[in-house]
Amino acid sequence: MLLTAADNFSTPLVGRWTSSSMFVLADSGSSLVVSRRGGFARLLAMDFVSQPDMEAMHRGTDPLFPPQVPVERVMDFEGRLESWRHQWAEGGAIPLADFGELIATSVERALRTAGTSLDRIARVVHNGFNQDPLGVFLLDPLGLDAGRGTWELNRRIGHASVSDFAIGLEHLWTTGQVGPGDQVLVLGFTTGMEAACAVLEITGAPGDGPGARPAPASGSRGDL
Numbered sequence: 001m002l003l004t005a006a007d008n009f010s011t012p013l014v015g016r017w018t019s020s021s022m023f024v025l026a027d028s029g030s031s032l033v034v035s036r037r038g039g040f041a042r043l044l045a046m047d048f049v050s051q052p053d054m055e056a057m058h059r060g061t062d063p064l065f066p067p068q069v070p071v072e073r074v075m076d077f078e079g080r081l082e083s084w085r086h087q088w089a090e091g092g093a094i095p096l097a098d099f100g101e102l103i104a105t106s107v108e109r110a111l112r113t114a115g116t117s118l119d120r121i122a123r124v125v126h127n128g129f130n131q132d133p134l135g136v137f138l139l140d141p142l143g144l145d146a147g148r149g150t151w152e153l154n155r156r157i158g159h160a161s162v163s164d165f166a167i168g169l170e171h172l173w174t175t176g177q178v179g180p181g182d183q184v185l186v187l188g189f190t191t192g193m194e195a196a197c198a199v200l201e202i203t204g205a206p207g208d209g210p211g212a213r214p215a216p217a218s219g220s221r222g223d224l
Contacts, residue, residue: 003032005030006029009027019078021078028160030167040202044183045199046110123178123185124187125172128157134146138188173206178202
């Protein structure tokens with residue numbers, strides 16, 4: 001199976017630098033091949049979680065239904081959040097929940113399915129967010145520091161949308177920061193609010209030929 005992703009934010013309707021205080025947007029393209037014939041990493045487990053009550057935080061106060069006439073406007077996550085802050089200040093309810101706790105629960109399920117634990121995870125590949133949201137939503141709920149993640153790479157690239165995870169995984173593997181036997185947690189979230197995680201085991205070293213890589217173990221979910 002071939003998985004591909006690409007984003008180009010060079011449009012007047014997206015402020016690369018100003019759409020959100022959580023990230024700076026980066027153009028990107030990525031691809032992964034998932035196969036049962038072996039590869040550099042083995043997929044051990046996956047888990048997904050959604051918190052639809054928080055969806056409106058990234059939509060703003062515009063009604064979801066009935067559908068509105070399409071209007072071209074600049075993507076502005078900060079403005080949408082500010083509209084909720086005003087409503088809160090006036091005594092209204094806002095769509096808040098502890099999404100970090102929900103993500104931590106999802107990670108716990110994935111680790112349990114994989115038969116492993118967080119202390120056995122060598123590194124974490126995550127969204128290319130700024131340090132504050134990265135800590136609040138992903139690292140702090142798991143008790144992890146930035147050194148376990150890919151912040152040093154992300155801070156030079158920005159938020160490359162869904163390609164964050166392919167870029168981060170490739171970087172850790174090709175630079176030798178993870179090697180055969182190491183377990184990697186791939187973890188991220190997006191608007192909606194939705195989150196997903198995957199537990200991988202590195203099975204090959206950079207430069208290994210296809211014949212030198214170990215064959216998939218019996219019952220494995222798939223290899224990259």
